[in-house]
Amino acid sequence: MEWNTRVTELLGIKYPIIQGGLAYLAYAELAAAVSEAGGLGQITAMSLDSPEALRSEIRKVRELTAKPFGVNFAIGQHGRPYEYMLDVALEEKVKVLSVTGGNPSPFFDYIGGADVKKLVLVAAKRQAVKAESLGADAVMVVGQEGGGHLGRDDIGTMVLVPQVVDAVNIPVIASGGIGDGRGWMAAHALGAEGIEMGTRFIATNECVHASIEYKQALLQTEETGTVVIKRSLGAPARALAGSWTEKILRMEAENADYDKLKDYISGGANRRFIHNGDEQSGFGWAGQVAGMIDDIPTVADLIGRMVEQAEDIRSKWS
Numbered sequence: 001m002e003w004n005t006r007v008t009e010l011l012g013i014k015y016p017i018i019q020g021g022l023a024y025l026a027y028a029e030l031a032a033a034v035s036e037a038g039g040l041g042q043i044t045a046m047s048l049d050s051p052e053a054l055r056s057e058i059r060k061v062r063e064l065t066a067k068p069f070g071v072n073f074a075i076g077q078h079g080r081p082y083e084y085m086l087d088v089a090l091e092e093k094v095k096v097l098s099v100t101g102g103n104p105s106p107f108f109d110y111i112g113g114a115d116v117k118k119l120v121l122v123a124a125k126r127q128a129v130k131a132e133s134l135g136a137d138a139v140m141v142v143g144q145e146g147g148g149h150l151g152r153d154d155i156g157t158m159v160l161v162p163q164v165v166d167a168v169n170i171p172v173i174a175s176g177g178i179g180d181g182r183g184w185m186a187a188h189a190l191g192a193e194g195i196e197m198g199t200r201f202i203a204t205n206e207c208v209h210a211s212i213e214y215k216q217a218l219l220q221t222e223e224t225g226t227v228v229i230k231r232s233l234g235a236p237a238r239a240l241a242g243s244w245t246e247k248i249l250r251m252e253a254e255n256a257d258y259d260k261l262k263d264y265i266s267g268g269a270n271r272r273f274i275h276n277g278d279e280q281s282g283f284g285w286a287g288q289v290a291g292m293i294d295d296i297p298t299v300a301d302l303i304g305r306m307v308e309q310a311e312d313i314r315s316k317w318s
Contacts (some may be wrong), residue, residue, distance in 0.1 A: 003307075004153065006171040007194035010117055010137055011096055012037035012068045017184070017303060018119075018173060020198030021072030021100055023047050023148070023285070024271055025209050028057045032064035033206035033299035040309075042070040046080075047267075051088045058079065058092045059242070068095060070119070076102030090114055098140070101149055108134050121175070122197075123151025128164045128172070138171040139164065140196045145177030147199045147287030149237040150228070165191030179289035181309025199287040205298045213277030214284045215296055217242075223291030229283075230265060233258055236263060244269065244283045265283060 017039035019031065024047045031041030043057045054071070061069050071089045075082050081102045089097060090111070099107050099118040108118060120131040121140045128139045141164045143157025144150055157176040165172045174187035175196035187195045202210050217240055227241045232252040239245050249266050263269065267269040272282030297305070 005193035007138060008174060010171060011040050011070075015303065015307065016194030016197040017306070018042070018070075019201050020148075020175070020196050021074055021098065021121075022198055022207075023074060024267065024274060025202060026072065027206055028060035028064065029207060029208050030201060030204070030206045031069050032058075032061045033204070034201065034303070035061070035067040035069045037064040037274065037300045037303040038066060038067075039174050039303060040070055040096065041065075042072045042096075044072050044074065045085045045089065046074045046082060046083055048085070051084050053083050055092060056087045059096060070094065070096030070098055070117075072098045072100060073107065074101045075099060075104075086110060104131060106136050108136075119173070120305070122164070123160075124153060124155070125160070125163050125167050127151075128168050132168045133172050135155070136170060138173055138194075139168065140173040140175050141192070141275060142196075143174075143176035144228075144238075145216065145288040147226070147238050147290075148285040150176075150237060152234065152243060152317070154234060154236075155234070158186075161187065161190040161192050176287060177289050181290045181306040181311075181313065182239065183289075184306055184310050185300060186312045197289075198300070199285075199289050199292060201299070202286075203293050203296050204302055210274055211277035212277060214274045216287060217279065217284065218290045218293050219292040219296070221286065222294070223288060226286050226290060228287055230261075232256075233265075238287055239283045240286045240290065242279050242283060244273070244279070244281065248283075249315070 005016045014081045019034040019041050026044035034041030048054050071094050086088045096117045100121040104120050115138045120127045120136040135178040143160050171193040172193040174192035178195050179200040203215050228236050229248045230237050248252045269282045272278045274284045
């Protein structure tokens with residue numbers, strides 16, 4: 001079966017499946033595997049230490065696959081300028097750039113007339129309309145089921161996606177709570193022309209930077225095994241429930257300010273678990289889809305399974 005949509009045509013990919021930015025995890029091995037399997041892999045730029053580190057990752061992806069890939073810029077989460085990293089992506093002629101976690105307007109202004117496709121992650125209809133007006137080529141719409149940073153309105157994917165589809169003319173990519181062929185086909189039924197997955201790609205062989213403890217925690221998590229932290233800071237984000245997130249939630253309930261919380265919610269605390277497996281001293285982002293994860297396949301096997309499942313659904317629908 002063919003899977004042509006405006007998303008596959010826009011990005012030059014076989015399947016309309018996009019790998020999320022995944023802070024501190026989305027590097028060359030994972031990005032190349034997703035692209036090679038027919039989706040769009042992405043490198044996470046702002047988790048890297050330097051422009052040359054990003055250049056190295058981009059070139060490593062190209063050694064592993066000749067297929068399209070993207071670079072993600074989490075412009076609002078790392079507290080440092082992104083322009084010097086963006087310069088590298090433009091110099092290396094990366095064809096797809098995605099923006100998360102902030103206002104894309106200055107990002108787009110900086111790009112100017114460069115020959116790149118621009119994707120923007122949004123969590124509200126108004127954000128999608130704004131992104132389209134600024135020149136986004138597609139929007140990725142994340143519902144409150146998603147992992148990592150979310151919108152403030154607690155709107156689920158099932159409700160949010162069709163409203164965004166009705167509000168914009170550019171392609172809509174659904175995100176949040178999607179981890180198999182059923183979720184993929186549900187997204188199409190809602191009017192989306194592609195999907196983005198983050199959490200499900202963590203539990204794969206090629207996500208080599210994720211600790212085995214993190215991956216095993218995803219396998220063991222039930223549908224109720226995630227919590228939303230950082231609400232008190234106006235930046236809600238979904239993570240695996242554990243002793244560390246319990247501390248954070250307790251401090252938030254006691255009205256702790258950012259200065260008191262910063263060491264608990266920092267990138268360092270995140271890396272202590274996702275890289276080093278220290279669950280007692282850190283935390284890991286995860287969406288509610290973690291409750292559906294029960295194995296650690298290769299990326300190719302995962303996408304192949306999804307395609308088979310989705311094709312079976314399409315056949316039944318027809």
